[in-house]
Amino acid sequence: MNDDLRRRLREAAAAYRPDRERMLARVERGTAASGTPVPRRTGRASPWLRVAGATAAVAAVLAAGGYGASAVLGGQEQPVGAAPPAHSTAPDERRTEDGPLWSDGSVDPHSNDFWAQSNVTLKTAEPLTALTVELRIAHTGGVASTGAWRTLPEGDFTFRTDTGDGFLVYRWRLRPGRTVPAGTHVFAGQYDHARGGRDAGADSYSVTARSDDQQARIRGDFAPQNGR
Known part of the structure; x- marks a missing residue:
């Protein structure tokens, strides 16, 4: 100018x-x-x-x-008639439904002042040929894994736990050649924690799956949601 x-x-x-x-x-x-x-x-x-x-x-x-x-x-020189700069919009990370999948995260009602169980409920309208479920529990104090389970056959999945970046992570992965039938399935992680009521607000889960040639991805937290 x-x-x-x-x-x-x-x-x-x-x-x-x-x-x-x-x-x-x-x-x-x-x-x-x-x-x-x-x-x-x-x-x-x-x-x-x-x-x-x-x-x-x-x-x-x-x-x-x-x-x-x-x-x-705006402090920038721009010729008249030029297109305005593009503005990126951060997508909402919480997406509990995609394709044939629906999900919900909840803290089990049997949890107490020293121990808790976080449940990931997954509903699929179609059989799945690939599935990975990841549960992330924030280290809010005294968090340590005490086990995990799922309603599907144990032999159909590989399972591991990791600790890093401030989270305890549970990960289930469907083995090649296995299939998850249509229906409702639960994946649960159990853990000790510091005495008192624990805030699960920083906890989350994610799911990736494949049904025939359709890929689905969902992500949720442990805030109350409307089930179906």
């Missing part, structure tokens, strides 16, 4: 000051460059006229310099 354009912008912007005489004088100078007629100063100008005049002056100066108002206000 050259010095002359900067000067003219400053002059036009100055019209927003409450000094009516000074404001109108600067509006006249700004609009004169674009050939826009300026109302005669007869009587007190209404507030809307003062704002409109200043806006017209700024717009005229910007148009003469080939810049868009949003570009100047």
